[in-house]
Amino acid sequence: MAQQGRLINFNPGPAVLPLEVMKKAQAELLDLRGCGLSILETSHRSKDYEAVHNETIAKIRKLLGVGEEFRVLFMGGGASSQFAIVPMNYLTKDTSADYIITGAWGEKAVKEAKLHGKVNIAATTEDNKQYKRIPKQEELKLDPGAVYCHYTSNNTIFGSQWQYTPKAGVPLVCDMSSDFLSRPVSMPAHGIIYAGAQKNAGPAGVTIVLIHKDFLAKSREDIPIIFRYKTHDKDNSLYNTPPCFAIYLVNLVMDWILENDGLQGMKKRNEEKGKLLYGTIDKHPDFFRAPVAKDSRSLMNVVFRLPSEDLETKFVSEGKAARFIGLKGHRSVGGIRVSMYNAISPEDIARLVQFMEDFAKKNS
Secondary structure, three states: OOOOOOOEEOOOOOOOOOHHHHHHHHHHOOOOOOOOOOHHHOOOOOHHHHHHHHHHHHHHHHHHOOOOOEEEEEEOOHHHHHHHHHHHHHOOOOOEEEEEEOOHHHHHHHHHHOOOOEEEEEEEOEEOOEEOOOOOHHHOOOOOOOOOEEEEOEEOOOOEEOOOOOOOOOOEEEEOOOOOOOOOOOHHHEEEEEEEOOOOOOOOOOEEEEEEHHHHOOOOOOOOHHHOHHHHHHOOOOOOOOOHHHHHHHHHHHHHHHHOOHHHHHHHHHHHHHHHHHHHHHHOOOOOEOOOOHHHEOOOEEEEEOOOHHHHHHHHHHHHHOOEEOOEOOOOOOOEEEEOOOOOOHHHHHHHHHHHHHHHHHHO
């Protein structure tokens, strides 16, 4: 529930954090666990920080149900840096990777990959500059000689999400930035999962990378040291100074998820919110129009249109007056977007759908 003075935050990222996490961080800000220093000024080489760092790795592994076979790295640059770092580590001018494009982030990943090797577009669901669905398995035109197959699990701009794990015959590489830790994941199929933390895992500033040790062993060593996955694994993500405060907050978010029944709990929570919001949209098909195919609908970023752009502007304005922030759709597609990451509660969505009902009634 929203607290007095706080808005209900539907921004796509940096996104809402659990209130309990922020209160814990506030309480510890000046003195981290009695060490006499703030996490903001604690050396990344200290035992106090090292404990936070290693705890965070262990909690991520626990949530995903994996062990030491998956290395957990903390890197900078967001998912956008990984668009380049993945092919830099695995492609050469003589090798190829499969890419499945389901939105703008997949397009950007392809551009970076083409700088380092060959790219096979295994599938694209682009339709007149829009992406309204996830491809079916039988649509994928996969290259059996590919080094890896890259896909984006959730599309923040267009509001689509994979509801199955694609089968590629080679390691999957997944940009999971906007639905990481929102539901259980089929880990054995993946060679790499990467995610900017600022949706479900923490604040902006740290990128979480999980990489299977066998896939890690195949990464290149003839690229700059700072861009090698092996460098960050060897030094436990401490080759350079990591974003300590961001990692500390990720630690607290992991606690919050674990305390709320882990990924099964997040899945149940997010499905409940989706049922409320999509149920309201579908109840008023002449007023709210969801462009995404029903079997591809995202539970993280819900996009829809109203009968006119003027009504959409009014919806955003009146929504802000009702203490809802971040409802405007991405500038490239317009419309309305509701980003309802893990920390958004079902009660928050219930308040929003009541606003939607009232708005439709007054403006139909």
